[in-house]
Amino acid sequence: MMEILIAAAVGLLLSMFGTPLAIRLFSRRGYGQSIREEGPSGHHDKRGTPTMGGTVIVIAALLGFACAHLYSRTLPTVSAVLVLFLMTGLGAVGFLDDFIKIYKQRSLGLRSGAKALGQLVVGAVFAVLVTRFPNSYLITPAETRLSFLRDFGPSIGLIGFTIWVLIMIVGFSNAVNLTDGLDGLASGATGVVLASYVLIGNWQLRNNCTTQLGPNCYWVRDPLDLAVVAAAVLGALLGFLWWNAPPAKIFMGDTGSLALGGVIAGLAITTRTQLLLIILAGMCVVITLSVIIQVGSFKMTGKRVFRMAPLQHHFELSGWAETTIVVRFWLIAALCAAAGLGLFYVEWMPKQ
Numbered sequence: 001m002m003e004i005l006i007a008a009a010v011g012l013l014l015s016m017f018g019t020p021l022a023i024r025l026f027s028r029r030g031y032g033q034s035i036r037e038e039g040p041s042g043h044h045d046k047r048g049t050p051t052m053g054g055t056v057i058v059i060a061a062l063l064g065f066a067c068a069h070l071y072s073r074t075l076p077t078v079s080a081v082l083v084l085f086l087m088t089g090l091g092a093v094g095f096l097d098d099f100i101k102i103y104k105q106r107s108l109g110l111r112s113g114a115k116a117l118g119q120l121v122v123g124a125v126f127a128v129l130v131t132r133f134p135n136s137y138l139i140t141p142a143e144t145r146l147s148f149l150r151d152f153g154p155s156i157g158l159i160g161f162t163i164w165v166l167i168m169i170v171g172f173s174n175a176v177n178l179t180d181g182l183d184g185l186a187s188g189a190t191g192v193v194l195a196s197y198v199l200i201g202n203w204q205l206r207n208n209c210t211t212q213l214g215p216n217c218y219w220v221r222d223p224l225d226l227a228v229v230a231a232a233v234l235g236a237l238l239g240f241l242w243w244n245a246p247p248a249k250i251f252m253g254d255t256g257s258l259a260l261g262g263v264i265a266g267l268a269i270t271t272r273t274q275l276l277l278i279i280l281a282g283m284c285v286v287i288t289l290s291v292i293i294q295v296g297s298f299k300m301t302g303k304r305v306f307r308m309a310p311l312q313h314h315f316e317l318s319g320w321a322e323t324t325i326v327v328r329f330w331l332i333a334a335l336c337a338a339a340g341l342g343l344f345y346v347e348w349m350p351k352q
Helices: 002-029 041-046 054-072 078-104 112-129 157-179 185-206 223-244 253-270 276-280 282-301 311-317 322-348
Strands: none
Touching: 002 054, 002 185, 002 223, 054 078, 054 223, 054 253, 078 112, 078 157, 078 223, 078 253, 112 157, 112 253, 157 185, 157 253, 157 282, 185 223, 185 253, 185 276, 185 282, 185 322, 223 253, 253 276, 276 282, 276 322, 282 311, 282 322, 311 322
16 A cells, blocks of 8 residues: 555645645746637636646656656556556646647647547547556456446447547546646545545455455556556645645646546546546536536527536626635535545445
């Protein structure tokens, strides 16, 4: 278990002490955030705040993971490498989006089609590779089946599984991106999901079918290393949150939000808890639904359901203070994660 603690500690320290360096570097180079004119008026004061802070999260998480393996003197597992590839690849797409915003001094970066294409290419590579590389027990990082608390039902085939994985990756990377609208909101909401996967990976390790065969054991290829990945990213995220909490000194940008959405989707796929992620990341899901409802209602009826979407901005325009919204949404995110973990553990408990 020391690997989990080392990954989290190194990620935390590198991010906490590396973020101020990034703030100074990005400020010196003029890498400031552009603000949408149609957004809440209170956001105009944030114009010029350094962005692309997600680069610190990604680098700190990768180094934290590497240090954990240096300590254990083991090679990284395939499952962990694939999840980190997904995080880094989507982070690169987000970095390009952020850089274009800064270079052209506008609130829109990559065109929606180009951004989606980048997400799909990275996601497709992950989807194909994740069903390969069986270990000595013939367990691959993922099966071509749906999963909730574990795999269920028949195989949906490689093509069907690839489409499903792409929906998950694009959906959750965009969900975290939409959640990243207030200082610290996405960091806190994603952090509780990552903490959940540290616990899930550890539990799957202790009840793995390869070491403890039983009626409720888990056929997961590399549960310990997946917990190490979750811990490394969580530590890096907490260190970043120190500087991203209201009032934020730096924003994670699309670099961070796409990377974080990718890593939680990757963890859900490789721990065989795909549908459980909808509950664990319930706050991000609700915020995404608010955008879908707003756009659908306006197109069909010409009327808006919310004052503004995503949902956090509706409450801003209703007079709530930013810190009030962030803390209350964090609490809701924590309740969603607790509900998901409760379902996960209750399903495992032996039936009387």
